[in-house]
Amino acid sequence: MGPRAKKVRAKETKPNEDLANILLEIGEYEKNVNLQPFKYNAYRRASQSLLECDKKIKRIEDAKILKGVGKRIGERIEEYLKTGKIDKLNEARKNNKSKILKELNRVAGIGPSHAQKLFSEGIRSLKDLKSHQDLLTHHQKIGLKYVDDFEQRIPRQEMAEIEKFLVDQIKNIDVKYTVTICGSYRRGLESSGDVDVLITHSNYVSLRYAQEQNLRTAKNLIIETKKSPEMLLKKIIDKLKKLDFITDTIAFGDSKFMGVCKVTNDYLHRRIDIRILPFDEYFCGILHMTGSDMFNQNMRKTAKERGFILNEYCLRKLDSSGRPGKALKIESEEDIFKYLEINFKRPEERY
């Protein structure tokens, strides 16, 4: 998911690609150098509109009607149409500081704010960073170590190998685990940016579910507490480390592991996220994590129109005063579509 995945299915004809790229570059400059995330967003949206427009923009009037193009961005486009360049961009490109900040931002865990800080401390390149690792957090050190690997996309073939490995190993711990690799892989794309794994255990339910269903005394049940997801997840992570599949840990909390993995020595290091969810929340979870972002947005909108509220964890019906009721019982992705009276869409169809 995210902007990277979107790019893959952009239109065949992109007559305004040049202009779109320029706007995006200005946006990145606003975010990384001027610490203006909202401006970045505005430029990004305008850029996206330009990309989706299949008619070549020749006059400023054509641009003004696009969504995301207002006064300021309109002026920039006008400048581009008249002169073939944009001053703001040239300013950005020749600015040495902005080049350095951009370079530092390649490192996972270094955002605009940290990059500025490092610059003010005299860091001018990734090479500088390598010799001043005391300035970095644990996450950033790993980002630096694998900066080249993390920029490479993961071929579908390798994703499939990772999937098989994970399913085999985790089922081997306990057959009651279910493992799903979500994201663009699940949607059938030929490459992915990272590995996004969701796991559940058929005996594991959320506290909310246990209370609503009055399951307090049921046997064999693992009811969510602060520590239970950790117990279920830690077992798995320990094993994957022992097998040398997981090579580094970025963050490891109650319910979510973030780290680095590698299938065999022939492969690059890949970013992997693994999280554990209660069974009753699993299908809303995989729906959410499978995306695409656009698909999620649309589905949630439809849900709202039909008197439901859908989020990452559950689907609830809204009562007449708009208050959400109990979470609906869901045992598959299909169930979610059924409640909403939407035809089921396979992951490959979720644009």
Next chain:
DNA sequence: AATAGGCTTGG
């Protein structure tokens, strides 16, 4: 006013 909100780290 602006992507939604949660998770995790680090101070």
Next chain:
DNA sequence: CCAAGCC
């Protein structure tokens, strides 16, 4: 607790 970063 807050800020940053990521998903």
